Amino acid sequence: MVFYTFDPMEKETTIFGIRAIIEAIKSGENIDKIFLQKGLKGDLFTELEQLIRQERLNASYVPFEKLNRLSKKNHQGAVAQIAPISFYDIEDLVLNVIESGKTPLFLLLDQLSDVRNFGAIIRTAECTGVSGIIIQKKGGAPVNGDTVKTSAGAIFKIPICKVDHIKDAVFHMQASGIKVIAATEKTDNTIYDVSFNEPCAIIMGSEGKGINPSVLKVADEKAKLPILGEIESLNVSVACGAFLYEAVRQRRL
Structure with a gap:
């Protein structure tokens, strides 16, 4: 299951949690940017990093405090934003x-x-x-x-x-x-x-x-x-x- 929050006023979806973001990428969600915690380790985190490189997604490594500002939920060191639009070819x-x-x-x-x-x-x-x-x-x-x-x-x-x-x-x-x-x-x-x-x-x-x-x-x-x-x-x-x-x-x- 993909966990996310949605703000209808801002037309923006935020996905939080390593496994949730992995699932979102694999399901073809239109992810605009991913924020990853600096220095985080682990097999699941490594899998996410590999998937990001494979799909050539836009990602940044940021301090834990910034992730807390992006999501009040238990983000596990990873937050992704889905673009409010579909991109053209x-x-x-x-x-x-x-x-x-x-x-x-x-x-x-x-x-x-x-x-x-x-x-x-x-x-x-x-x-x-x-x-x-x-x-x-x-x-x-x-x-x-x-x-x-x-x-x-x-x-x-x-x-x-x-x-x-x-x-x-x-x-x-x-x-x-x-x-x-x-x-x-x-x-x-x-x-x-x-x-x-x-x-x-x-x-x-x-x-x-x-x-x-x-x-x-x-x-x-x-x-x-x-x-x-x-x-x-x-x-x-x-x-x-x-x-x-x-x-x-x-x-x-």
Whole structure:
């Protein structure tokens, strides 16, 4: 039996207990992230770790105190969160968007870590007609109740895909005739120097490190926002909004 708690206001399910999580994984539950107690040992715990690696699930090792905050139940050193949405297959999504006749506009998020930024970006993406959002399976912000709240429910209205690595998404976009534009300060081009009128995908990087250099290297074009003040950078959700609305502006001309 799988033991879990459900908060209908947050649309988030939390599974607690090592055996319960093992059963949930084997039954195909849409698990978004697993939190494991640092330093925990035992045969059952080892089995869970092996299953996580086998299924390439997103897991973090955390102190016992954090697990207590995640679940008030007897979690046995393991807590898992089930995503409130079903994820799309990137190949199916891209093909469906192309066949729809609309000019594709995708958003690739390279290990964005702050769930509030993530939710805010989802909300803006839905408002600007983004075709879909692609995130990495590991290392990014979880898709949980906080994401639902900060997205103002937009998370249920826009397709989201998970890939092993953002580079996989970049290569698939390029193979599908979609130009990939990286949002980075490491360029002389501003958003007003690039065209968003053709099928394109915009990459936004993480809050601290920006876009991974290996991902940046394979982008078709790079663009930045003009900064007129003394602060060198903008919050990633604000920057993303500026990029998306420039795409909207160009496409309405």
